[in-house]
Every structure is written in C-alpha cells, then in structure tokens.
C-alpha cells in the first residue's frame with residue numbers, strides 16, 4: 001500500500017515535469033490568436049475556486065489561429081461558427097501543472113481535414129490543475145457550464161445530435177456528464193482512454209456510459225494505470241489488450257514520457273492517426289484478449305467497427321450493442337496499423353512438450369515472431385501475430401525448434417503450418433505448407449511467391 005502510494009506520488013511529479021517540459025516545444029501562438037489559460041498554484045489561491053472556463057473555436061477558415069468563443073460570438077457575424085454544420089467539442093483531462101495540452105491543435109486540425117465542422121475546444125485548465133481528487137470534484141461543474149453553452153447553441157439552431165464530444169482521460173467523463181444532462185440525446189461521445197482512478201466503481205450516472213449519447217465509443221490504452229478497464233460505450237476498442245502499448249517502455253531507465261504517460265496518451269495519437277486515414281484500425285469483438293490472441297475471434301457479421309469518424313464506427317446492428325470489447329493489435333509508431341495474421345500449426349502427437357518459434361518476414365519491414373509452447377495432449381495450435389504488412393506481402397516463414405536449449409527436444413513433425421489474415425478481405429485462402437520436420441539446431445524456411453491483388 002505504502003509503496004503504491006509513493007509510486008503514484010512519484011509518477012504525478014514526473015507527469016508534472018514532463019508536461020512542463022513539453023510546453024516548451026510548442027511554437028508561440030500569433031498574438032491575435034486565442035490561446036489556453038495557464039495557471040499556477042499561487043494564481044489559483046489568489047483567484048479562489050472559480051473555474052475560469054473558456055472556449056476556443058477552430059474551423060476550416062481559421063485552422064491555425066483559434067478565436068475565443070462564447071455566447072456573444074453567436075450574435076456577432078465576425079465569428080466563424082456556422083450553426084448548420086456539425087460541432088466537435090474537445091475536452092481535455094487532468095493537467096498536473098496547469099499547462100495547456102500540447103496536442104489540441106493537432107487533433108482539431110485532423111478533425112477539420114476530414115469534416116467541415118465547428119471545433120470548439122474547452123479550456124478548463126484552471127480547474128484541472130489541482131490535486132487529482134479535487135479536480136474530480138470539479139468535473140461535474142465543468143459539464144454543467146458546458147451544458148449552458150450547448151443550450152445557447154441549440155437556441156441558435158444547432159441540433160443536439162450534431163454535437164460530437166471528444167474527451168481525453170477525465171475529459172471523457174466530463175463529456176459523459178454533459179450527455180447525462182441532455183438525457184443521452186447528444187450525437188456522439190468519443191472517450192480517449194477514459195480516466196480510471198476514482199471512476200471504475202463509480203455509478204454510471206457519474207462516469208461515461210452508453211446511455212450518455214446516441215453513440216458512445218472509447219479507445220483504451222492504459223487500463224491498468226490511468227485508464228478505465230471496463231467497457232463504457234457501444235464500441236470499446238482495447239488496443240493490444242488495453243494495458244501496455246508497443247513502444248512504451250516498461251523500463252525506468254527510458255525517458256520520462258515513455259515510462260509514465262506513453263500508454264495513456266496512445267489512445268489520442270491512434271485516434272489522430274485514424275482520422276489521418278492512411279490505414280484502417282479495425283476492432284474485433286471477443287470475450288477476452290486471451291481468446292483473441294488464440295485466434296478464437298476472427299471477424300464480425302458484416303463489417304467490423306473501425307476507429308474514426310464513420311457513423312457508429314461502422315456498426316450496422318440495431319439496437320446498438322452495449323459494452324462490447326473490441327480488440328486490435330497495433331505497431332509502435334504512426335500510423336500504428338498492424339495486420340492480424342493467424343498462425344495455425346498442426347503437429348503429430350509429441351511424447352515430450354516442446355517449443356517452436358514462428359517468424360514472418362516482409363521485405364522492408366522488421367520481422368515479427370511468436371513462440372508456441374507445444375504440449376503432449378494437443379496437436380492444433382493457433383496464435384495471432386501483429387505483422388506490419390498484409391498476408392499477400394509476406395515473403396517467408398521460418399520455424400525454429402527453440403526448446404532444445406533447455407532439454408533434449410527431438411525433431412518436431414509438423415502436419416501443416418498455415419497463415420491467414422483477419423478480418424478477411426474477401427475470400428482469401430490461407431497459405432499452407434504441409435509435412436515438415438523441424439530439426440534441432442536447424443531452422444526450417446519457406447519462401448512464398450505471391451502477388452497482392454486485393455490491395
């Protein structure tokens with residue numbers, strides 16, 4: 001217990017350190033452009049407990065230069081706000097040191113590239129920069145103030161279903177509470193790694209849940225630390241199981257960012273990448289990550305849901321499913337998309353347990369590998385590999401008899417090894433090689449000669 005508390009304190013101070021150092025990387029905004037408030041403990045104590053909420057507006061007419069936005073802007077025809085267009089509302093989360101979030105412009109611009117919309121950024125840095133538990137007390141007040149703005153926008157002709165909230169971390173629960181205040185009639189809420197601490201056991205009234213909007217989705221990337229581990233929407237994407245992300249180091253000797261909030265912020269970066277649209281990020285429904293990795297869930301009736309702006313994430317079932325876990329594997333760097341390759345190995349019955357390493361190679365990409373532990377009571381093994389290229393670009397497969405280091409493992413007699421990609425793009429036959437002996441100390445290799453026709 002003492003250890004854990006200490007760790008959390010250490011982590012919060014590291015987060016604070018990281019956030020301050022990251023601010024320096026931002027270019028100076030042009031003086032006529034509106035920007036976030038920033039605050040310090042001292043200022044906070046002088047100002048008292050007012051939230052100092054403000055809104056910034058970005059549209060296709062001012063993607064680089066935010067303008068301050070308020071009720072008054074609506075009656076002022078110099079404002080770029082257009083009530084016939086959909087409105088995206090970005091809500092940030094906890095800000096340990098009261099600095100502005102550095103990713104806001106990137107997210108707003110990615111949204112505006114896809115959709116002509118009003119992007120309203122909620123700046124509640126002032127109320128988000130106290131001790132975490134005090135901030136959690138503030139979040140409903142923030143939601144109430146946002147709901148006042150939404151009411152004004154409705155009077156101005158905006159439809160409730162045209163609002164799409166994108167909430168990061170604690171911002172996801174702020175968005176959820178705005179949704180509660182409108183009886184779930186707002187259009188959409190996207191939670192980017194919705195905050196976990198103090199919310200996991202909270203009542204659905206207090207946290208993001210599927211009743212908060214017509215469509216609620218979430219991306220989970222740090223559910224063992226800062227994120228929530230339970231599904232909270234109609235579509236919940238758990239990236240790499242939802243806990244530890246590729247390229248985010250578990251070593252204390254790596255940089256502060258990689259160690260502390262890399263997992264948590266990955267949801268945001270993957271979402272921006274999905275908006276950029278270079279490759280699909282598709283989730284596969286499954287009861288558990290374990291089952292997913294064992295190749296027990298390979299697709300969906302119809303199309304599988306996708307991260308991005310597709311209506312209902314591409315879900316076409318009605319009524320919408322609730323609290324479904326969707327799994328996908330990603331790579332460690334943008335654009336993050338991985339191809340899910342299912343490896344199926346069938347062996348003749350073994351008299352001793354054994355281990356085989358399967359390696360897949362696509363020219364120009366790092367190879368990927370998976371170890372399979374073979375037991376004496378089974379002959380079929382299935383395992384999913386996150387590979388950087390599609391099935392039709394896999395040049396070669398290698399099997400190594402790796403158990404031999406530890407004990408005398410004989411040759412492994414393989415009935416067949418097959419690879420296939422899922423969710424499948426059309427009717428694609430798996431690639432299979434049959435009748436192989438994998439000898440100790442001498443890896444087996446096979447080259448595939450194939451053409452990509454479907455890509």
Ligand SMILES: *[C@@H]1O[C@H](CO)[C@@H](O)[C@H](O)[C@H]1NC(C)=O
Nearest residue numbers: 037038039043047052054126
């Ligand atoms: C935050 O911004 C608002 C509007 O620009 C301003 O009135 C307020 O004084 C600012 N608060 C702080 C603490 O800087």
Ligand SMILES: *[C@@H]1O[C@H](CO)[C@@H](O)[C@H](O)[C@H]1NC(C)=O
Nearest residue numbers: 067072073075076077078079
């Ligand atoms: C309209 O907006 C401009 C710039 O934001 C501001 O200077 C002006 O006072 C506003 N006028 C009204 C009537 O609100």
Ligand SMILES: *[C@@H]1O[C@H](CO)[C@@H](O)[C@H](O)[C@H]1NC(C)=O
Nearest residue numbers: 072073074075076077078079
């Ligand atoms: C908007 O601007 C035009 C001229 O640019 C002016 O004629 C009109 O009265 C203005 N409307 C409002 C509501 O301020």
Ligand SMILES: *[C@@H]1O[C@H](CO)[C@@H](O)[C@H](O)[C@H]1NC(C)=O
Nearest residue numbers: 080081082083084085086116
């Ligand atoms: C507002 O949006 C509508 C629909 O996209 C468009 O037809 C109209 O021209 C826009 N108004 C302005 C002032 O840009």
Ligand SMILES: *[C@@H]1O[C@H](CO)[C@@H](O)[C@H](O)[C@H]1NC(C)=O
Nearest residue numbers: 110269270272273276334335
């Ligand atoms: C998205 O695209 C923009 C502009 O092309 C680029 O600057 C940004 O790095 C991309 N972000 C991700 C996460 O792919």
